[in-house]
Amino acid sequence: MRILSNTAVLLGKELQTEFRSRELLTTTIVFILIVIVLFSFTFDPSVSESRRFGPGLLWLAFLFSASLMLQPCFLKEKTNDTLSALRLCVADPFAIFLAKLLANACLLLLVQLLLLPIFAVFYNIKVGAVFPQLAMVFLFGSLGVSVTGTALSAISAQVRMRELMLPLLLLPLLVPILISSTEATAALLEEKPTLRLDWLGILIAFDVVFLTALWLFGEYLLEE
Amino acid sequence: MAKTGVYSFLVCTLMGVTAYAAFYIAPTEVTMGLVQRIFYLHAPSGMTSLMAFLVSFVGSVAYILTRKPRWDWLAVSAAEVGVAFCTVVLLTGPIWAHPAWGVWWAWDARLTSTLVLWLLYVAFLILRTMIEDADRRALVSAFFGVFTFLDVPLVYGSIWWWRTQHPQPVVFTSAGLDPTMRKVFYLSWLSLTCLMALLIRQRYELEQSRDELRSLEQELEAN
Numbered sequence: 001m002r003i004l005s006n007t008a009v010l011l012g013k014e015l016q017t018e019f020r021s022r023e024l025l026t027t028t029i030v031f032i033l034i035v036i037v038l039f040s041f042t043f044d045p046s047v048s049e050s051r052r053f054g055p056g057l058l059w060l061a062f063l064f065s066a067s068l069m070l071q072p073c074f075l076k077e078k079t080n081d082t083l084s085a086l087r088l089c090v091a092d093p094f095a096i097f098l099a100k101l102l103a104n105a106c107l108l109l110l111v112q113l114l115l116l117p118i119f120a121v122f123y124n125i126k127v128g129a130v131f132p133q134l135a136m137v138f139l140f141g142s143l144g145v146s147v148t149g150t151a152l153s154a155i156s157a158q159v160r161m162r163e164l165m166l167p168l169l170l171l172p173l174l175v176p177i178l179i180s181s182t183e184a185t186a187a188l189l190e191e192k193p194t195l196r197l198d199w200l201g202i203l204i205a206f207d208v209v210f211l212t213a214l215w216l217f218g219e220y221l222l223e224e
Numbered sequence: 225m226a227k228t229g230v231y232s233f234l235v236c237t238l239m240g241v242t243a244y245a246a247f248y249i250a251p252t253e254v255t256m257g258l259v260q261r262i263f264y265l266h267a268p269s270g271m272t273s274l275m276a277f278l279v280s281f282v283g284s285v286a287y288i289l290t291r292k293p294r295w296d297w298l299a300v301s302a303a304e305v306g307v308a309f310c311t312v313v314l315l316t317g318p319i320w321a322h323p324a325w326g327v328w329w330a331w332d333a334r335l336t337s338t339l340v341l342w343l344l345y346v347a348f349l350i351l352r353t354m355i356e357d358a359d360r361r362a363l364v365s366a367f368f369g370v371f372t373f374l375d376v377p378l379v380y381g382s383i384w385w386w387r388t389q390h391p392q393p394v395v396f397t398s399a400g401l402d403p404t405m406r407k408v409f410y411l412s413w414l415s416l417t418c419l420m421a422l423l424i425r426q427r428y429e430l431e432q433s434r435d436e437l438r439s440l441e442q443e444l445e446a447n
Contacts, residue, residue: 148371155364159354169351169368172343173375176382183386202382209374217288221367 002091003098010086010099018107028069028111035061036119050123055185056178058119063145063174066108067167070149073100074157083222093219097150101214104146105139112138130188133195137188140203141181147210148173154221176206228425235422238415242408250408259323266316268413269309270338272420276306277345277373279424284369287362293435296362299369300352301427303345305420310342333387337380344372344379358438 018024039057043049077083086096113135120127127134149170156166184199246264253260283299286292317335318328329335351368355361401409 151371152368155351155368158360158364159351161354165351165354169347172340172347173371175340176375176378179382179386198385202378202385206378209378210371213370213374217367217370220288220363223363 003095006090006092006095007098007102010090010095011102014099014103015106018103024069024072025107025111028065028107029114031068032061032065032111032115033118035064036115036122040122045123047124050125051186051189054119054123054125055189056182059141059178059182059185062108062112062142063171063178064167065111066142066145066149067170069107069111070104070146070153070170071156071163071166073104073150073153075153075162078157087222093222094215096222097154097214097218101143101146101150104150105143108142108146109135109138112142125189127189130193133188133193134185136195137181137184137200137203140200140207141177144177144203144206144210145174147207147214151210151214151218151221154218176202180206231422231425235415235418238418242412242415245408245411250405251402253405256324259320262316262320264408264412266313266320268409268416269312269316270334271413272416273306273309273313273341274376275417276302276309276420276424277341277376280306280345280369281373284366284373287366288370291359291363293358293362294432296366297428297431297435298424299366300349301424301431303348303369304427305423307342307345307349308423309416309420310338310345313338314342331387333380333384336387337383340379340383341376344375348372358435 036057039053039061043053074083077086083096087093090096116127116131116134116138119125149166152166152169152173155169156162159165180199180202184196184203187194187196187199242264246261250261250264252258280299280302283295283297283302287295287299314335317338321330321335322328348365348368352361352365355364
């Protein structure tokens with residue numbers, strides 16, 4: 001139970017730091033907007049074309065932005081060596097990971113939910129009726145992205161060329177997430193929307209597998 | 225040294241026998257003709273690379289748990305050899321695909337997932353070059369190695385599921401392999417597995433010598 005209370009405190013700290021400056025949120029949202037606008041030049045954004053390419057485009061934009069957004073996650077703890085302080089505070093180092101990945105998942109989900117209406121307007125897609133289902137796909141998708149992304153940002157904080165290394169390590173690892181969330185989103189945006197449980201299942205499997213791996217091996221990454 | 229020489233000789237002989245069997249003993253396939261013989265290199269290489277990645281995963285997990293450098297050497301050796309075999313699959317694939325399907329590359333489930341696998345392990349090898357400290361490199365790459373290997377079934381699963389949902393080019397159906405073909409295929413797999421073991425061993429020894437050199441250099445500096 002200690003781990004849960006530790007996590008709750010750390011999660012509060014992470015969110016508070018972000019909401020005080022809102023640096024990460026604003027830059028990420030603008031970045032995704034830029035990507036979405038740039039994409040519109042690469043194909044004819046009619047309704048039928050948008051329905052075909054839209055979900056993939058949206059998720060690619062999310063994954064690219066996540067690979068940039070997760071960069072400072074562990075790096076910011078380096079400046080004043082606050083990571084050592086964090087390690088001393090918690091009973092189980094997994095709490096640090098858990099708090100950071102939950103905070104990242106919250107921020108990612110928030111970004112996605114804020115951008116969804118804008119995306120829908122730009123590409124003439126109706127999302128109102130399937131909003132809860134879409135939110136569920138986004139939830140499991142962003143959880144998977146943040147589990148792997150948080151772990152890898154702990155790695156990339158320790159290596160040279162870190163700005164390039166995080167996307168390089170993270171993006172191929174996220175292929176299952178990209179496929180399943182794109183397909184699940186596409187099925188929800190069709191004329192007769194369906195919630196594809198098979199794709200949702202792959203998303204959940206991804207989340208469970210990597211969360212377990214992080215729980216088992218994550219603490220070694222935080223060693224001095 | 226002598227042992228390695230004998231083993232290398234045996235592997236070379238076995239490879240020669242396999243090549244002979246693939247070219248002269250295995251019957252010519254009816255529809256695809258001679259080009260189908262590349263199958264005896266292509267498919268077993270894919271399986272061998274997966275075996276090498278499994279060895280690398282074992283090395284990574286064992287390193288995290290025991291912190292013995294030899295497990296790290298095993299992990300990196302096996303990953304490099306796996307990437308080499310995976311490259312063979314990706315090169316022989318298009319050579320076979322062009323006459324058989326009429327295109328160099330098809331985004332078919334197996335090819336696509338092999339490509340993603342190759343990218344993942346190349347990223348693993350690049351990661352290792354980005355860290356100077358040996359212990360840190362071993363630990364960080366072992367962790368990434370575990371993540372990468374866990375991703376393999378998910379990548380295969382999702383790409384397979386995705387491809388079977390969409391129209392795709394007709395891939396050869398494995399409706400029963402001719403018995404002689406099957407034997408040659410298994411022979412080829414055996415010889416490539418032996419080659420894999422030889423290469424991993426050699427690469428492991430190289431890593432070991434590098435480590436010795438490093439500690440000797442450190443000793444020299446200290447004096």
